[in-house]
Amino acid sequence: MTHNSTSGRPSVLIIGSGFGGLGMAIKLKQASFTDFTLLEKSDRVGGTWRDNTYPGAACDVQSHLYSYSFEPKHDWSRKFGLQQEILGYMERCVEKYRLADHIRFHAEVQQATFDEPSNQWTVTLANGEQLTANVLITATGQLNQPAWPRLNGLEQFTGKVFHSARWAHDYDLSGKRVAVIGTGASAIQFVPEIAPKVARLDLFQRSGAWVLPKPDRAFKRWEHTLFRRIPVWDRLYRYLIYWKNESRALAFTRFRWLLEFRARQSKRDAQRLVTDSTKLKHIIPDYSFGCKRILISNDWYPAINRSNVNLVTNPIDRIDETGVFTSDGHHHAVDAIICGTGFRASEFLSPIQITGRGGKSLNEAWQTGAAAFKGITVSGFPNMFMLYGPNTNLAHNSILYMLESQFHYVLGCLESLEQYPHSAMDVRQDRQDRFTHVVQQSLKNKVWSSGCTSWYLDANGRNTINWPGFTFTYRFATRRVDTADYQFLYPETPN
Numbered sequence: 001m002t003h004n005s006t007s008g009r010p011s012v013l014i015i016g017s018g019f020g021g022l023g024m025a026i027k028l029k030q031a032s033f034t035d036f037t038l039l040e041k042s043d044r045v046g047g048t049w050r051d052n053t054y055p056g057a058a059c060d061v062q063s064h065l066y067s068y069s070f071e072p073k074h075d076w077s078r079k080f081g082l083q084q085e086i087l088g089y090m091e092r093c094v095e096k097y098r099l100a101d102h103i104r105f106h107a108e109v110q111q112a113t114f115d116e117p118s119n120q121w122t123v124t125l126a127n128g129e130q131l132t133a134n135v136l137i138t139a140t141g142q143l144n145q146p147a148w149p150r151l152n153g154l155e156q157f158t159g160k161v162f163h164s165a166r167w168a169h170d171y172d173l174s175g176k177r178v179a180v181i182g183t184g185a186s187a188i189q190f191v192p193e194i195a196p197k198v199a200r201l202d203l204f205q206r207s208g209a210w211v212l213p214k215p216d217r218a219f220k221r222w223e224h225t226l227f228r229r230i231p232v233w234d235r236l237y238r239y240l241i242y243w244k245n246e247s248r249a250l251a252f253t254r255f256r257w258l259l260e261f262r263a264r265q266s267k268r269d270a271q272r273l274v275t276d277s278t279k280l281k282h283i284i285p286d287y288s289f290g291c292k293r294i295l296i297s298n299d300w301y302p303a304i305n306r307s308n309v310n311l312v313t314n315p316i317d318r319i320d321e322t323g324v325f326t327s328d329g330h331h332h333a334v335d336a337i338i339c340g341t342g343f344r345a346s347e348f349l350s351p352i353q354i355t356g357r358g359g360k361s362l363n364e365a366w367q368t369g370a371a372a373f374k375g376i377t378v379s380g381f382p383n384m385f386m387l388y389g390p391n392t393n394l395a396h397n398s399i400l401y402m403l404e405s406q407f408h409y410v411l412g413c414l415e416s417l418e419q420y421p422h423s424a425m426d427v428r429q430d431r432q433d434r435f436t437h438v439v440q441q442s443l444k445n446k447v448w449s450s451g452c453t454s455w456y457l458d459a460n461g462r463n464t465i466n467w468p469g470f471t472f473t474y475r476f477a478t479r480r481v482d483t484a485d486y487q488f489l490y491p492e493t494p495n
């Protein structure tokens with residue numbers, strides 16, 4: 001199947017239908033692009049919010065800000081959205097903007113190759129089908145591929161094993177002995193939900209998490225009425241949340257002592273809510289506040305304090321048929337193992353074989369770590385635009401704000417392409433290198449590099465995940481496309 005531009009405008013293939021892919025599609029439609037297709041490996045839109053259905057799954061950013069700025073929802077049930085409601089919001093966007101005809105489900109992209117003579121991308125799906133287009137936009141997210149722990153003997157375990165991002169809803173945990181591996185952002189949400197119903201929960205912790213209270217509650221009826229009747233109040237509310245969250249970047253970027261202040265608050269909460277002194281000793285992290293993702297929860301410490309929750313800090317040695325052996329030789333017999341071990345964040349697009357100019361693969365280009373100009377374009381990969389790419393994750397605000405900056409920039413690129421018909425734009429290597437250098441220099445003295453191991457760092461210890469500053473700085477950097485940053489290539493035969 002060929003997606004040659006019929007309208008004289010570039011044809012576009014988007015990989016993924018999470019917030020990135022859907023938002024980009026809406027923006028393309030609003031800009032009167034008609035020739036675009038979203039390729040989704042799953043059977044439903046939603047990405048993160050389709051896959052993470054574990055009990056208690058919810059957002060850590062306030063609903064009014066964790067939604068598109070151009071598509072307000074006035075009746076969010078809570079201050080912080082729950083998974084199902086967020087997924088419902090995304091599905092309503094598909095309906096409202098009539099995107100269904102543009103989405104192909106069960107379309108897993110395995111390869112994408114740039115063909116220099118024609119200036120086109122050819123995408124190969126898992127079923128062998130090939131599609132071509134002028135432009136490739138990747139919206140595969142950073143937190144899409146579950147990370148499984150490498151544990152000796154896991155395959156021998158005869159009980160139930162699953163990852164929190166693929167929750168086994170058909171498995172009843174009531175009265176079961178359960179091992180939970182990991183104490184990250186997902187575990188902190190599902191452990192308090194399952195702890196009251198399981199017989200025993202062995203929580204295997206490599207390092208503690210810094211936890212702050214979640215200022216969450218249901219919205220009242222009058223608040224919904226206000227948001228609906230006075231839309232400007234809804235927008236002002238969003239604006240206030242944005243600046244409140246943005247002010248946290250000051251602690252990450254400028255005033256590290258503010259982090260110390262928050263650490264003291266977290267310790268005080270732990271001391272108040274965890275009465276078991278051994279658990280308390282282990283639950284408070286020994287690394288700097290903010291080095292790993294700061295978590296927010298009101299029921300984590302009470303859950304840890306439960307008598308049926310056993311906090312295990314000895315490293316896991318191996319798994320056998322019936323449970324988990326720790327390094328002290330203790331055997332923890334369990335019926336189920338739940339891996340709350342996060343995602344392979346720094347691998348980005350690597351499951352897809354992407355080949356650019358001169359037959360160079362993206363994995364080769366990224367041998368020393370993922371890098372992209374403004375987190376969006378990679379030299380040698382013309383007309384390929386990444387959403388939520390390297391160094392565009394945040395520790396303090398909504399990813400949707402970053403994605404919207406990227407939609408704007410990509411649309412700017414497509415407009416540039418229209419100015420140079422049939423061309424493909426390739427970011428200049430020196431511009432990309434300069435941008436990467438500035439970002440990496442800026443990350444050097446940040447708390448994320450203060451010595452802990454976290455998913456922010458790749459195998460080489462380089463932070464290829466986080467944006468080092470304010471989100472408005474990123475918006476400023478992506479506000480317009482400077483064509484001087486790009487080389488425009490022409491095909492041998494115009495298409």
Ligand SMILES: Cc1cc2nc3c(=O)[nH]c(=O)nc-3n(C[C@H](O)[C@H](O)[C@H](O)COP(=O)(O)OP(=O)(O)OC[C@H]3O[C@@H](n4cnc5c(N)ncnc54)[C@H](O)[C@@H]3O)c2cc1C
Nearest residue numbers: 016018019020041047048059060061108109140141398399
């Ligand atoms: C549990 C959890 C909680 C989170 N909480 C927050 C939060 O509180 N605040 C915040 O700002 N962010 C949060 N995030 C980050 C979240 O991922 C982003 O906010 C946002 O949802 C990313 O959207 P995306 O479209 O870029 O990626 P995703 O939502 O990951 O969507 C990617 C899509 O691409 C598809 N795909 C991947 N590979 C292929 C392929 N080869 N072929 C075809 N389709 C493919 C996937 O199936 C998926 O549908 C959270 C993430 C997780 C996992």
